[in-house]
Amino acid sequence: MPLTNTPPTAELQALDAAHHMHPFTANGALGAKGARIITRAQGVRLTDSDGAELIDGMAGLWCVNIGYGRAELAEAAARQMRELPYYNTFFQTSHVPALTLAAKLAELAPGDLNHVFFAGSGSEANDTNIRMVRQYWALKGQPARRTIIARRNGYHGSTMGGGSLGGMAAMHAQGGLPIPGIVHIDQPYWWGEGGDMSPDAFGLARARQLEEKILELGPENVAAFIAEPVQGAGGVIIPPDSYWPEVQRIVDQYGILLIADEVITGFGRLGHWFGSQSYGIRPHIMTIAKGLSSGYQPIGGSIVCDEVAQTIAQDEFNHGYTYSGHPVAAAVALENLRILQEEEIVERVRDVAAPYLAQAWGSLSDHPLVGETVSRGLMASLALTPDKARRARFAAEAGHAGYICREYCFANNLVMRHVGDRMIIAPPLVIATDDIDELIRRARRALDQTLAHLQRDGAMVAA
Numbered sequence: 465m466p467l468t469n470t471p472p473t474a475e476l477q478a479l480d481a482a483h484h485m486h487p488f489t490a491n492g493a494l495g496a497k498g499a500r501i502i503t504r505a506q507g508v509r510l511t512d513s514d515g516a517e518l519i520d521g522m523a524g525l526w527c528v529n530i531g532y533g534r535a536e537l538a539e540a541a542a543r544q545m546r547e548l549p550y551y552n553t554f555f556q557t558s559h560v561p562a563l564t565l566a567a568k569l570a571e572l573a574p575g576d577l578n579h580v581f582f583a584g585s586g587s588e589a590n591d592t593n594i595r596m597v598r599q600y601w602a603l604k605g606q607p608a609r610r611t612i613i614a615r616r617n618g619y620h621g622s623t624m625g626g627g628s629l630g631g632m633a634a635m636h637a638q639g640g641l642p643i644p645g646i647v648h649i650d651q652p653y654w655w656g657e658g659g660d661m662s663p664d665a666f667g668l669a670r671a672r673q674l675e676e677k678i679l680e681l682g683p684e685n686v687a688a689f690i691a692e693p694v695q696g697a698g699g700v701i702i703p704p705d706s707y708w709p710e711v712q713r714i715v716d717q718y719g720i721l722l723i724a725d726e727v728i729t730g731f732g733r734l735g736h737w738f739g740s741q742s743y744g745i746r747p748h749i750m751t752i753a754k755g756l757s758s759g760y761q762p763i764g765g766s767i768v769c770d771e772v773a774q775t776i777a778q779d780e781f782n783h784g785y786t787y788s789g790h791p792v793a794a795a796v797a798l799e800n801l802r803i804l805q806e807e808e809i810v811e812r813v814r815d816v817a818a819p820y821l822a823q824a825w826g827s828l829s830d831h832p833l834v835g836e837t838v839s840r841g842l843m844a845s846l847a848l849t850p851d852k853a854r855r856a857r858f859a860a861e862a863g864h865a866g867y868i869c870r871e872y873c874f875a876n877n878l879v880m881r882h883v884g885d886r887m888i889i890a891p892p893l894v895i896a897t898d899d900i901d902e903l904i905r906r907a908r909r910a911l912d913q914t915l916a917h918l919q920r921d922g923a924m925v926a927a
Contacts, residue, residue, distance in 0.1 A: 587621025667704030
């Protein structure tokens with residue numbers, strides 16, 4: 465039933481349409497339709513202004529790792545606000561939450577990733593990374609090393625820098641992206657792009673595009689390669705097992721810096737503290753955000769290896785943000801990390817939740833509309849197809865079937881996102897097995913409704 469402590473839904477929707485500009489949205493169409501107003505949340509479930517309860521299959525925006533409603537984080541924020549609500553770290557000063565969080569991240573991060581430059585988000589952190597790697601090479605006496613290689617359909621934020629690093633064609637069509645000095649190679653998406661190649665052969669071929677691009681540009685001109693361990697916003701694209709070892713060989717051979725964008729895969733999402741550990745790669749810089757505070761406060765950063773940090777320290781780094789290492793955000797992040805560690809949530813993902821989700825999600829592969837189901841940790845996706853045997857795309861515009869399925873998911877009180885014609889989930893890490901079962905039931909119901917809709921419209925046609 466509707467909540468009693470908020471105005472009626474229609475009134476809230478009208479206010480939203482009149483004044484609120486949504487990200488990645490055609491706001492005119494949304495205003496006419498009316499946004500769904502979320503009013504509270506607990507655990508893995510959301511409640512809207514009409515009192516309906518939804519399973520949040522996307523952990524907010526890939527970020528609410530410890531689930532909703534943890535009072536400890538609210539209390540940590542309140543304590544810090546009373547003690548020191550804000551101070552900057554620009555003018556040869558520091559404060560306890562920022563320096564303590566930096567030390568904690570150095571303890572958790574693998575290898576010699578012992579230094580942290582804080583930002584307010586993953587987008588900001590990737591902007592930092594562009595400047596940092598170029599300054600690093602300038603201080604090393606190699607200023608020509610400015611070009612950064614990234615991947616098509618990768619996502620690294622929506623700022624001018626982060627959006628340029630990402631390889632999203634729709635983003636590059638607006639605002640003059642990408643900025644100079646950033647180039648892209650193909651993604652390791654076997655199901656959609658692998659043709660007749662085996663997954664391992666395809667993974668090697670896509671990794672070797674990095675080597676080809678380095679040689680085309682000249683190694684003396686390449687600063688870094690940036691990639692997500694598992695592509696998130698691109699559709700939960702899980703690379704073949706052959707891909708990352710070959711990338712590591714290439715960056716080692718040519719002396720290229722490796723930036724692992726761990727904004728989604730960090731802090732337990734893949735069953736390790738960081739996705740880099742899941743794939744055995746050794747980045748020089750890791751981009752972090754989202755799960756760092758479980759989304760309870762905006763915070764991000766770059767975890768930097770000894771060599772890069774010590775080189776950057778040789779000169780003034782003319783870069784920073786007003787809210788870098790904000791004391792309240794840092795205090796909340798520390799409490800979030802304490803909960804993840806003391807409650808062994810990362811280990812539970814690895815040993816319980818991820819294997820259970822893999823089996824349950826895999827059961828959807830028998831659906832006539834589903835061509836592929838894949839998962840890694842608590843990230844999963846499935847491909848919608850009109851023809852399983854040929855791994856075929858729909859004749860209709862890409863994303864038509866996915867949007868229909870997303871709408872049926874929402875109608876069935878399940879937040880499951882679509883990327884083109886892939887359906888993706890990344891639930892809170894604390895999701896229980898019975899919640900996974902209910903998620904699968906709602907997903908299957910939405911798939912049934914989507915199939916009936918496509919058949920009714922004559923849209924089950926392969927390209």
